[in-house]
Amino acid sequence: MGTSNDLDPEVSVPESHELSTQQCEALLRMGMVGRVAFSTPAGPHMVPVNYTVVDDAIVVRTSPYSLLGTHGRNTVVAFEVDGFDHELERGWSVQARGRMEVVTGHREIARIREVADPSPWADGVRALYLRLRWTELSGRQLGASWNPVPDVPVIPAS
Numbered sequence: 001m002g003t004s005n006d007l008d009p010e011v012s013v014p015e016s017h018e019l020s021t022q023q024c025e026a027l028l029r030m031g032m033v034g035r036v037a038f039s040t041p042a043g044p045h046m047v048p049v050n051y052t053v054v055d056d057a058i059v060v061r062t063s064p065y066s067l068l069g070t071h072g073r074n075t076v077v078a079f080e081v082d083g084f085d086h087e088l089e090r091g092w093s094v095q096a097r098g099r100m101e102v103v104t105g106h107r108e109i110a111r112i113r114e115v116a117d118p119s120p121w122a123d124g125v126r127a128l129y130l131r132l133r134w135t136e137l138s139g140r141q142l143g144a145s146w147n148p149v150p151d152v153p154v155i156p157a158s
Helices: 021-030 067-072 106-116
Strands: 016-018 033-040 043-050 052-054 057-062 075-085 090-102 128-142
Touching (some): 021 090, 033 067, 057 067, 075 128
16 A cells, blocks of 8 residues: 555655646557546446547547447547556556547548557457547646657557
């Protein structure tokens, strides 16, 4: 169990600061695994997803009958991607919010496949493309004097 700075004044807490919109977008574009949060009749859910960014939108593939495919489409959702270095006590987190929409046009799907098709890791057919055009983008970084961009694992170019 960790200690709290309120209980022990000797414990130092890494400096935290907000990321610019440009920094958030750069980190978002480099990531490959994030989480989508959305509401269902049973309450809130959060699911991990592989994703890509095409133009100014986060794109995921899922099953039409999954929780995300059933309850995430045509609703406002939240998305998060982050990275941590526990040894050096630093990290970052980027959040996006916006309406998740179904991508149906053949040209749009062809464009996504051409730019960066999100490849799901889960078994089964994931033929439903969902797109989140963010209306809000924010983020925070823990730890000063470092640039997290070089440390982000990226999808290898094919």
